[in-house]
Structures are given as structure tokens and as C-alpha cells.
Amino acid sequence: MRDIPFSRRHTLSRRQLLGGLTALGAGLACPSWLLAAAQPLSDDPTEFQAIARDAWIYAYPMLMHYQTMQKQALNPKANEYVGGFGQFRHYSELFTPQNRDIVTPNNDTPYSWAWLDLRAEPWVLSVPAVDAKRYYVHQLVDQYTQNFAYVGVLSTGREAGDYLIAGPEWQGETPAGIKQVLRSEAEIVMILGRTGLNSHDDLPAVRAIQQQYQLRALHDYAGTAAPAAAAAIAWLPWEIKTGLGAGFIPHLNQLLTLCPVVESERGLRERFARIGIVPGQPFDAAALSAVQRQALIAGIQQAQAELKAATEKTPRPLSLFGDRKTLANDYLKRASGAALGIYGNSIEEAFYTGTKLDGSGQPLVAGQKYRLRFAPDQLPPASQFWSLTLYDLPDRQLVVNPLDRYCLSSRDALQRDADGGLTLLLQTEAPAEQSNWLPAPAKGPFFLALRLYGPSAAVKAGQWQMPKVERL
Structure with a gap:
């Protein structure tokens, strides 16, 4: 990652x-x-x-x-x-x-x-x-x-x-x-x-x-x-x-x-x-x-x-x-x-994390629907920006999709939840609302890489973690 x-x-x-x-x-x-x-x-x-x-x-x-x-x-x-x-x-x-x-x-x-x-x-x-x-x-x-x-x-x-x-x-x-x-x-x-x-x-x-x-x-x-x-x-x-x-x-x-x-x-x-x-x-x-x-x-x-x-x-x-x-x-x-x-990068510059498993410990795979929700107090704390990229496995390559969209980022126009949190959708099939959709592959397993540029003191102290991916 x-x-x-x-x-x-x-x-x-x-x-x-x-x-x-x-x-x-x-x-x-x-x-x-x-x-x-x-x-x-x-x-x-x-x-x-x-x-x-x-x-x-x-x-x-x-x-x-x-x-x-x-x-x-x-x-x-x-x-x-x-x-x-x-x-x-x-x-x-x-x-x-x-x-x-x-x-x-x-x-x-x-x-x-x-x-x-x-x-x-x-x-x-x-x-x-x-x-x-x-x-x-x-x-x-x-x-x-x-x-x-x-x-x-x-x-x-x-x-x-x-x-x-x-x-x-x-x-x-x-x-x-x-x-x-x-x-x-x-x-x-x-x-x-x-x-x-x-x-x-x-x-x-x-x-x-x-x-x-x-x-x-x-x-x-x-x-x-x-x-x-x-x-x-x-x-x-x-x-x-x-x-x-x-x-x-x-x-x-x-x-x-x-x-x-x-x-x-x-x-x-x-x-x-x-x-x-x-x-x-x-x-x-x-x-x-x-x-x-x-x-x-x-x-x-x-x-x-x-x-x-x-x-x-x-x-x-x-x-x-x-x-x-x-x-x-x-x-x-x-x-x-x-x-x-x-x-x-050194952690003072950037922090890298991610997962290939959902919250129950099962591999992330095509054909399933997932969401990654950041509560209002869990948003990735980065002074510059953050990005979430999806890669196939085992090749760890970007995934072909109809939007040519390979990551979601704090620089994108993402739709916030009513409480100020943020929910990202990870799936192969296009959802009705696509602003927060990160397309998954048509087949096989995949993993997510989250990058924080300019991580906060809490990140550098190990006090912030990426939320679990929820299978819908």
C-alpha cells in the first residue's frame, strides 16, 4: 500500500x-x-x-x-x-x-x-x-x-x-x-x-x-x-x-x-x-x-x-x-x-494505510456491495489532502470502470451525510448516486489504499485508524 x-x-x-x-x-x-x-x-x-x-x-x-x-x-x-x-x-x-x-x-x-x-x-x-x-x-x-x-x-x-x-x-x-x-x-x-x-x-x-x-x-x-x-x-x-x-x-x-x-x-x-x-x-x-x-x-x-x-x-x-x-x-x-x-514517505509527510478485508475479516471481492463510512469525528485528518484508491489483486493495478475513476479524494465534490460524516460506496454495479462511488472490479478480490498527506498529530501518535469496511 x-x-x-x-x-x-x-x-x-x-x-x-x-x-x-x-x-x-x-x-x-x-x-x-x-x-x-x-x-x-x-x-x-x-x-x-x-x-x-x-x-x-x-x-x-x-x-x-x-x-x-x-x-x-x-x-x-x-x-x-x-x-x-x-x-x-x-x-x-x-x-x-x-x-x-x-x-x-x-x-x-x-x-x-x-x-x-x-x-x-x-x-x-x-x-x-x-x-x-x-x-x-x-x-x-x-x-x-x-x-x-x-x-x-x-x-x-x-x-x-x-x-x-x-x-x-x-x-x-x-x-x-x-x-x-x-x-x-x-x-x-x-x-x-x-x-x-x-x-x-x-x-x-x-x-x-x-x-x-x-x-x-x-x-x-x-x-x-x-x-x-x-x-x-x-x-x-x-x-x-x-x-x-x-x-x-x-x-x-x-x-x-x-x-x-x-x-x-x-x-x-x-x-x-x-x-x-x-x-x-x-x-x-x-x-x-x-x-x-x-x-x-x-x-x-x-x-x-x-x-x-x-x-x-x-x-x-x-x-x-x-x-x-x-x-x-x-x-x-x-x-x-x-x-x-x-x-x-516519512510519517511527518504522509501516512499510508488500507485493507483487503471487510469488517468481519472476509476478503473484499467483486460482486459484493461495501461502504466505508467516516463519522463526523473520524474524517481522515490531513492538512493537505487524502485519497482512497482501489486496486485489484493479486496484480495491484487500477481497475477498468465506466467512469475512468480510480480514486476518491478530499479534493473531489463528495456528498456528505446529514450528520457531516462521509460514506463512500465500493461496488461493481453503479449506484443511483455516483458522486461517492469508487468502482470495484468485475471479478476477483481487491484492496483499498488510503493515503493522508500532511497527517495530523493524532495520526502520527497512532490515535486515528481507518474505519472498518462494511459489507451491505
């Missing part, structure tokens, strides 16, 4: 996880000071398995993030390619049931994507002023998939502004005109922009705002000489079966060259080195002893099982996304967020 823009969710099968146990070790482009001398690896199978389990869970969101970067920033032939580093690609077409490349799409907030390489210098994100009816946000994500900063109406206001995005090693002076310095723990940053769409007729205005989002290297912004370019990186090719098998270690070793150790993880990094996880160090699974290989496989299997169990556990945590302080180095929680819907 999270936003999963432009990447299809992957099921973690045993075959995928264990499919690549041959070496992916290759020369990793990184500073020479990161190349640690090889040290003897643990020959204790219990210790090796435990470290492999912890390291795989730690690495999983970083690997899924790398998969996205491969498509969007590194592979010009990919449909998702945004143009490389340092430029936006804007998406402003409405999704329909015919768009099936992604799961759980939404038409609330057309996306703007960009990737930044901060090794040589920071970059400046410039945003326009917007009026009181316009929502937008830029979510800044580091290589750990932490939402380390936000620029948008809820975090920085509605005025125009220039924001400097700096890597962990930058020590330069902040030029005049910069409203805020946003510091990343990693050298590669992804920006996921969302611009609120108020209606179908609002698309030209959304596109006009998107065109005003600007990215400039610091030297271009300040009018100074360009710094020396960062060294080219020989990025390892990505293949999900090997990348989530024993091949995760070479990938992690390369990614960690761009993620200087933070103090709270120093001991963890030292422990990881016991199985060959060292920034910039090649890794060859074939060079392990039979006992070590078996322990590595067992650790990956254990991690897979624990992540699967965590994603199926209910109730789920109030939010699976945030910065390092919010996530508190809970790596299973971070991995669960990536598995359930990578790039979900």
Missing part, C-alpha cells in the same frame, strides 16, 4: 536468493585508502551464519535502491532512465489500468526523479513559490534508503528557495542565497519529487511547476570554477538472483565505498569484516571453504525467512520510513519498508 513508483515489487523466492553463489568479485572503483588489507575470515560456522544474516538484512534496502539506480541513472536503454546524474525527469501523465509496469500507482502526486553524485561537490535544488492550494514535496533519500531530508510545503514552506545538498565529506563554505544545507551520510542521493494534482484539468499547472524545479552543481550556482571531476566508478552489473544471493557481498562492498562509516555503526562494520564485507574489497564466494559457503547460504536463508515474516506480521509499525534517528538502526524495519514499498 506504499508508493512503489517505477519499479515492480520482487517476491523473495528461495531460487532468487540462492541463485548466484559464484563470484561477482571485480575491481571496485574507490579511493585507495578504502582498500583494506585482506584479513582471515571467520571459520566458526555459527558466527559466519549470524553475521551473514545480519549483513543481508542490512544490505537488502541498499541493493533494491541500487537496482533502481541502475535503471534510472546508469542504463540509458532502460525505460526508467532519467538522463543520468544531475537532472530531473518529470512524469505528468495520469495512470490508467493500461499502465501495468508498476504496482499500486497513484494519480495524487505526479513524480519528478533525479540522482546526484556528491563526491566532487554539492548540488543546489531550487524550488518555486506555490499558492496555498498546491502541495509539493521533494524527498531526499540516501544510499541506506533513509529519508534524510525534505524540501516542500510541510517542511520548508511555500516560498521559493535554494537548498544545498552536500555529501558527508564536504567542508566548503555555504554561498549566499542558500536557505538550508541538507547533509547526506552517503555520496549518492536520490530525489523523489511529488507535485499535488488537484484535478484532471490541473495537469498543465502541475507541469508548469515541475519545470521550475531546478538542479545546479554548486560551482554553477556560485559562479566559480568547476572542481576536479570525481573518479569514474566501474559499477557492478545488477542481476537480482545473484545480487540477492552470495553476490550481495561484492555489491555491498562497492556501495560502502560511498558510505563513510557513522559512529553508531562502527562496531557493526568491524563485525561485517569477519565475513569479507569491507568497503572496496573484492569478494569471491568460490574462495570460501565448504563450511563457510554453507554458513553463508544458511545466513541468507535465515534473513530471507525473517524478512518475509516481518512483512506479513500485523499490525505493522505506524511507519517503516524515516531518517536514521527515526529508524534507530533497526535494520529489519528498514528492510521491511523496502520490501513492502520502497521510497515510502
Whole structure:
């Protein structure tokens, strides 16, 4: 029920996880000071398995993030390619049931994507002023998939502004005109922009705002000489079966060259080195002893099982996304967020909930009539807007219907109940009054996703819940 823009969710099968146990070790482009001398690896199978389990869970969101970067920033032939580093690609077409490349799409907030390489210098994100009816946000994500900063109406206001995005090693002076310095723990940053769409007729205005989002290297912004370019990186090719098998270690070793150790993880990094996880160090699974290989496989299997169990556990945590302080180095929680819907917003920005069951615990299915009623004191408490979208199952796609209506929202002209509450109708057959009708599929099960943009303090404190869906 999270936003999963432009990447299809992957099921973690045993075959995928264990499919690549041959070496992916290759020369990793990184500073020479990161190349640690090889040290003897643990020959204790219990210790090796435990470290492999912890390291795989730690690495999983970083690997899924790398998969996205491969498509969007590194592979010009990919449909998702945004143009490389340092430029936006804007998406402003409405999704329909015919768009099936992604799961759980939404038409609330057309996306703007960009990737930044901060090794040589920071970059400046410039945003326009917007009026009181316009929502937008830029979510800044580091290589750990932490939402380390936000620029948008809820975090920085509605005025125009220039924001400097700096890597962990930058020590330069902040030029005049910069409203805020946003510091990343990693050298590669992804920006996921969302611009609120108020209606179908609002698309030209959304596109006009998107065109005003600007990215400039610091030297271009300040009018100074360009710094020396960062060294080219020989990025390892990505293949999900090997990348989530024993091949995760070479990938992690390369990614960690761009993620200087933070103090709270120093001991963890030292422990990881016991199985060959060292920034910039090649890794060859074939060079392990039979006992070590078996322990590595067992650790990956254990991690897979624990992540699967965590994603199926209910109730789920109030939010699976945030910065390092919010996530508190809970790596299973971070991995669960990536598995359930990578790039979900922090709860300060948006809240996601929903259901595939009615109030009696039965699946929502075509052919039945349902209603979702918000009492006057239960209306979704969102400062910006809320939306309810219906998706089929198991594909999690929008549903063909005669109104081409795929969600209901606080921005729509919904008919209130006599007491001020709100009743939404969920069914296949058109009701007599259609203003509050969200069409269900002609066959099969479905689920509902409720998104609140700018959730209230009560939502963030866990004191508000979506009402049960009632079968009529």
C-alpha cells in the first residue's frame, strides 16, 4: 500500500536468493585508502551464519535502491532512465489500468526523479513559490534508503528557495542565497519529487511547476570554477538472483565505498569484516571453504525467512520510513519498508494505510456491495489532502470502470451525510448516486489504499485508524 513508483515489487523466492553463489568479485572503483588489507575470515560456522544474516538484512534496502539506480541513472536503454546524474525527469501523465509496469500507482502526486553524485561537490535544488492550494514535496533519500531530508510545503514552506545538498565529506563554505544545507551520510542521493494534482484539468499547472524545479552543481550556482571531476566508478552489473544471493557481498562492498562509516555503526562494520564485507574489497564466494559457503547460504536463508515474516506480521509499525534517528538502526524495519514499498514517505509527510478485508475479516471481492463510512469525528485528518484508491489483486493495478475513476479524494465534490460524516460506496454495479462511488472490479478480490498527506498529530501518535469496511 506504499508508493512503489517505477519499479515492480520482487517476491523473495528461495531460487532468487540462492541463485548466484559464484563470484561477482571485480575491481571496485574507490579511493585507495578504502582498500583494506585482506584479513582471515571467520571459520566458526555459527558466527559466519549470524553475521551473514545480519549483513543481508542490512544490505537488502541498499541493493533494491541500487537496482533502481541502475535503471534510472546508469542504463540509458532502460525505460526508467532519467538522463543520468544531475537532472530531473518529470512524469505528468495520469495512470490508467493500461499502465501495468508498476504496482499500486497513484494519480495524487505526479513524480519528478533525479540522482546526484556528491563526491566532487554539492548540488543546489531550487524550488518555486506555490499558492496555498498546491502541495509539493521533494524527498531526499540516501544510499541506506533513509529519508534524510525534505524540501516542500510541510517542511520548508511555500516560498521559493535554494537548498544545498552536500555529501558527508564536504567542508566548503555555504554561498549566499542558500536557505538550508541538507547533509547526506552517503555520496549518492536520490530525489523523489511529488507535485499535488488537484484535478484532471490541473495537469498543465502541475507541469508548469515541475519545470521550475531546478538542479545546479554548486560551482554553477556560485559562479566559480568547476572542481576536479570525481573518479569514474566501474559499477557492478545488477542481476537480482545473484545480487540477492552470495553476490550481495561484492555489491555491498562497492556501495560502502560511498558510505563513510557513522559512529553508531562502527562496531557493526568491524563485525561485517569477519565475513569479507569491507568497503572496496573484492569478494569471491568460490574462495570460501565448504563450511563457510554453507554458513553463508544458511545466513541468507535465515534473513530471507525473517524478512518475509516481518512483512506479513500485523499490525505493522505506524511507519517503516524515516531518517536514521527515526529508524534507530533497526535494520529489519528498514528492510521491511523496502520490501513492502520502497521510497515510502516519512510519517511527518504522509501516512499510508488500507485493507483487503471487510469488517468481519472476509476478503473484499467483486460482486459484493461495501461502504466505508467516516463519522463526523473520524474524517481522515490531513492538512493537505487524502485519497482512497482501489486496486485489484493479486496484480495491484487500477481497475477498468465506466467512469475512468480510480480514486476518491478530499479534493473531489463528495456528498456528505446529514450528520457531516462521509460514506463512500465500493461496488461493481453503479449506484443511483455516483458522486461517492469508487468502482470495484468485475471479478476477483481487491484492496483499498488510503493515503493522508500532511497527517495530523493524532495520526502520527497512532490515535486515528481507518474505519472498518462494511459489507451491505
